[in-house]
Each structure stands twice: as C-alpha cells, then as structure tokens.
C-alpha cells in the first residue's frame with residue numbers, strides 16, 4: 001500500500017514536471033548519479049574559452065541551433081568526414097567557413113571522459129554549453145533537460161535544407177521552423193540570439209548592393225547604417241570580413257537585437273523580415289524590444305523546446321567517446 005502510493009506520487013510528479021517543455025525522456029537530473037559533476041565541468045571549460053575569446057559564447061550557442069535543425073539534437077553536426085560513411089555537416093552551406101567552436105566541445109569531452117568515461121553524450125554537451133554561453137554573456141538561465149544520445153550518422157542535405165538561409169523569405173524561414181515542430185514565438189525569440197556574435201560580409205552583401213536583382217540596396221535597411229557597412233563590405237572581395245550582429249552591445253546578451261530591428265538596423269535580411277513581413281511577428285519584435293524580461297523568459301522556454309527536437313534516447317544511437325567520430 002505504502003509502496004503503491006509512493007509510486008503513484010513519483011509517477012505523477014514525473015508526469016507533471018515533464019510537461020509541457022521537456023520531452024518525456026529527457027531530464028535535468030539525468031547525470032545526477034552517473035556523473036554528478038558533469039555540468040560543473042562543462043561550465044568551467046566554457047568559462048575559460050569565453051574568457052579567452054568573447055565571441056566563443058556566440059559560436060557555441062549557434063552550434064545547438066545548427067545541430068538540432070539537421071536530424072534533431074544528436075550531435076550529428078560534430079562528426080568529421082569519414083570516407084565511405086560520413087559526409088560532414090561541417091561542409092554544408094550554413095556551416096562552411098562559419099560554424100566554429102568544435103575545439104571547445106572537444107576540450108569539454110576530454111574532461112568529461114576523464115571524469116566519467118563514455119557517460120555524457122556530445123549532444124548533451126552542446127545543449128549545456130549553449131546555455132552556459134547565454135548565462136556568461138548576461139542572458140537568462142534555465143535547467144537543461146538531458147539524456148540525449150549521439151547519432152551514428154550525419155546528413156549534409158538535412159543541414160543544407162533544414163537550416164534557414166539569411167536571404168530566405170519570411171515564409172520559407174517560418175516553414176523550416178514548423179517542420180521541426182517550432183512556431184513563430186520560438187522563431188522570433190530565438191532569433192534574439194543575434195544579440196551576440198558576428199556575421200561575414202558575404203551573408204548580407206546582397207542587401208547592400210542588389211537586393212532584388214535591380215541593382216538597388218534593400219530599402220528596409222537604414223541608409224546611414226548601410227553606408228557604414230559598405231565601407232568594410234565591398235561589392236566584391238572581403239567576403240570574410242566580420243561585423244557584429246548587434247552593433248550596439250555586441251558582447252552582451254540583451255534585447256538590443258530587437259531594438260535595432262525596429263529602426264531598420266537588423267543586419268541580416270532574415271532579421272529585418274521578422275518586422276516587415278508579418279504583423280504577428282512584428283508584434284513579437286516590439287514586445288521583446290520593450291522588455292528584456294519578457295524576451296528572456298520566452299527565450300529560455302524556446303531554447304528548451306529547440307533542444308528537445310527529435311533526441312535519440314533509450315538504446316538509440318550511442319554515447320560517443322570522441323565527438324568527431326562514431327565509436
């Protein structure tokens with residue numbers, strides 16, 4: 001009797017806490033007994049890496065997005081090329097010459113393998129490192145559901161097709177979010193990640209010179225800001241020149257990204273269309289521009305949702321020993 005009552009309480013508790021944002025089998029306590037210091041170790045390596053290079057916080061945050069939008073949050077992004085079996089997602093259009101931070105993930109993995117061998121998955125490392133990066137730059141904190149396993153495959157086509165391009169239309173971008181079970185609120189709040197980090201000239205040049213193939217710049221880009229961008233992003237050459245995504249507070253995780261969009265100073269086309277192509281989306285941009293608190297609260301919820309895209313659990317996949325290759 002006592003046993004069944006307490007089982008009932010435990011089961012109810014799990015069900016209540018499992019909804020609505022965590023996928024049924026992931027739990028923040030997943031490593032409590034098998035690797036209790038796991039999160040502490042991730043945080044210490046991330047903290048050192050960000051102290052060495054501030055941009056690393058942005059790069060690590062982006063890795064979670066690019067992993068989860070190709071085949072789910074399964075660390076498929078981390079696999080290197082292997083003749084005959086793996087075509088690395090690192091070579092996809094969104095990732096090539098752009099995705100970075102893999103050495104930091106390797107350093108975290110090495111530290112964890114020393115502490116508790118073959119226990120903490122690479123997919124979970126990416127999710128925790130993303131959260132730590134947000135906290136370190138001044139953003140919100142949240143508990144990360146854990147227990148993802150690592151894929152034995154990668155998909156460069158899923159990476160090319162699933163991750164939106166900066167010149168995709170608003171509708172195409174929204175469709176790509178809906179394909180993985182996320183919605184408009186997630187799209188707008190998580191785009192707020194562009195409050196930190198950098199973008200290459202090649203990712204927005206089209207807006208400066210020839211937005212619609214008529215030789216004219218994008219009218220939804222502020223003139224003075226466009227002029228300033230053109231000085232270091234010429235018509236040809238300088239492809240890899242870097243610009244802050246949020247020119248006001250490039251290293252601080254805050255809501256300036258949204259404030260910039262309101263004054264036509266979102267640097268990517270995919271940023272500005274959130275304000276110019278849909279009333280519902282524009283209302284969200286305004287809401288987050290008005291309140292850092294409201295933005296932070298939604299951002300944390302949406303990060304958990306994104307982190308729950310199609311995880312491998314149970315006996316699916318594996319826990320890799322080295323994040324760059326299958327065991």
Ligand code: HEM
Pocket residue numbers: 055057058059060061062065097098099100164165166167173187190191193194196197198199200201203245268270
């Ligand atoms: C909504 C569609 C999105 C598009 C089209 C997009 C596109 C881009 C592009 C083009 C860059 C610059 C890449 C380069 O020039 O090398 C970038 C950078 C970045 N993106 Fe996004 N992004 C989107 C959503 C997101 C989301 C959801 C997150 C995170 C949750 C994110 C996080 C970042 C970060 C942090 C950077 C800077 C990375 C660094 O400095 O290393 N982005 N994004």
Ligand SMILES: *[C@@H]1O[C@H](CO)[C@@H](O)[C@H](O)[C@H]1NC(C)=O
Pocket residue numbers: 081087088089090091
């Ligand atoms: C992986 O190999 C292919 C050729 O098979 C190459 O095109 C691609 O650039 C390589 N990717 C990386 C990340 O080295």
Ligand SMILES: *[C@@H]1O[C@H](CO)[C@@H](O)[C@H](O)[C@H]1NC(C)=O
Pocket residue numbers: 165167206
């Ligand atoms: C978007 O950018 C890509 C890569 O620069 C380019 O090939 C493509 O034509 C652009 N698409 C549109 C609709 O402008």
Ligand SMILES: *[C@@H]1O[C@H](CO)[C@@H](O)[C@H](O)[C@H]1NC(C)=O
Pocket residue numbers: 210212213214215
């Ligand atoms: C703008 O792009 C269009 C179509 O891609 C091209 O035909 C045209 O020559 C370009 N114009 C300029 C001024 O670069």
